[in-house]
Amino acid sequence: MSRKVNSGFATRAIHVGQEPDPATGAVVPPIYQTTTYVQSDLGVHKGFDYSRAANPTRRGLEENLASLEGGQYGIAFSSGMAALSALMTHFRSGDHVIVSAGVYGGTYRAITQVFNRFDLTASWVDTTTLGPVAAAIRPETRAIIIESPSNPMMSLTDIKAVSALARERGLLTIVDNTFMTPYCQRPLELGAHVVYHSTTKYISGHSDIIGGAVVTSDEQLAEDLYFIQKTLGAVPSPFDCWLTSRSLKTLAIRMDRHNSNALQLGRFLVERPEVKAIYYPGLPSHPQYDLAVTQQRTPTGEPAFGGMISFETGSLENARAVVQRLQIFTLAESLGGVESLANHPATMTHASVPREVRESYKLTDGLIRLSIGIEDVEDLETDLAQALAVLA
Ligand SMILES: Cc1ncc(COP(=O)(O)O)c(C=O)c1O
Incomplete structure (x- = not known):
């Protein structure tokens, strides 16, 4: 023992x-x-x-x-x-x-x-x-x-x-x-x-x-x-x-995959013109990237940014259009599962926070939160690309 x-x-x-x-x-x-x-x-x-x-x-x-x-x-x-x-x-x-x-x-x-x-x-x-x-x-x-x-x-x-x-x-x-x-x-x-x-x-x-x-x-x-x-x-x-x-028992290998899938998709999303702002600590453009690198580490010392990414689409209509077109990402509350989920915080997880409070920290009607699962990352990227194309 x-x-x-x-x-x-x-x-x-x-x-x-x-x-x-x-x-x-x-x-x-x-x-x-x-x-x-x-x-x-x-x-x-x-x-x-x-x-x-x-x-x-x-x-x-x-x-x-x-x-x-x-x-x-x-x-x-x-x-x-x-x-x-x-x-x-x-x-x-x-x-x-x-x-x-x-x-x-x-x-x-x-x-x-x-x-x-x-x-x-x-x-x-x-x-x-x-x-x-x-x-x-x-x-x-x-x-x-x-x-x-x-x-x-x-x-x-x-x-x-x-x-x-x-x-x-x-x-x-x-x-x-x-x-x-x-x-x-x-x-x-x-x-x-x-x-x-x-x-x-x-x-x-x-x-x-x-x-x-x-x-x-x-x-x-x-x-x-x-x-x-x-x-x-x-x-x-x-x-x-x-x-x-x-x-x-599988937390370590699941998190490695959540981390690597999210890193690839964060780098993909930041380049997309439809994405007005992205909130993900794995990107050097995140205002606290340096803190993320030192504070968030695997037990063997690798930087770990997690599997969560939020991004701004500009409006409720845009957010709705994107989540409606997603095919592999499932529109649902919650996060952290092996399957990728898309959440609309303003109407779902954060609906009980008054609008003026949530907007004070940029939680707008156009925000989408993704929980990146452990599927094949190429499939996730293709899904996001085709859904975002609706805004082009
Ligand atoms: C960061 C965080 N803390 C706490 C909770 C509450 O946990 P539970 O839904 O298991 O009661 C949630 C649920 O979404 C969460 O995202």
Whole structure:
């Protein structure tokens, strides 16, 4: 076990928390599809008493995720929003958080329409530079919540710099690492306290599981999050945990292909006259390209830009015309699966963000967000070319 714990990323993705079943020798651990566990005497059991509190299949997934993110504790949830909710319920009435402007629309909705009911306030700040973050800190601030790259504008936050500032001021840095996955970016190594995920996306990778997770090395925080997990009960099913663990085994090779396909398509799109602006950190024209190169790296040190590209078509009509003509890209919400998807953020993932807010960070009606899958890249390029031709 310890050899596997200290080994490379892909080896850990396949082995940590995934030991052969001691009862039967099954190489793939079984799905512990059980709610409850026998007790040989009052309170005497093998560490599991009720599956909301703990389940062996979930535990295996949690160990694996913690290992990949370089953290001590993994806590799995039934969705990315449940993971964020657990983090928010760690705070108390009167607390304040600083959040990157331009985060996923559901995060914005949860903070502005649900957590505000409990007097948890938020400042929405452009976290691409440190000045506004420092200026937004108040005596009641507890955390800085960042999404880097942001969804869908692909703005980056310097995780190392924000984490250093947060530590100096006694705050938590919480990073949504959904777009990058631990294969492409490891925020805990950069000084962040907490990473969370919508595991629905690249981690599950096949568009068939809703899930979430938090990873941290902070023992006290982890203890509270396990307490919140079992008390509020937003836990994933054993089957979903098993599928997610299976998906993690191919995360490294899937991400390599997402990265290389997106790089080729980013270079293709930037040359197309129909594309009015492109938001993708793998292009030297991205204003934070240098930060992307240093911050987003595979475990072996290669720059990793992820599989997400957004681009501007100029109008709602143009965006509609393009997505209607796509044949391999599927028009759908979500991202991170093996199949390529096209999303229209203004009417889909970010519809709950008021127009003036989203337009303040250039999320216009003409914006299309692509999740580049792992199909043959030539087919994807041909599909985009024929769809964009409608605007010529
Ligand atoms: C960056 C990001 N964070 C969090 C979430 C929420 O995750 P879930 O849909 O699994 O609740 C999403 C969903 O799209 C997302 O894109």
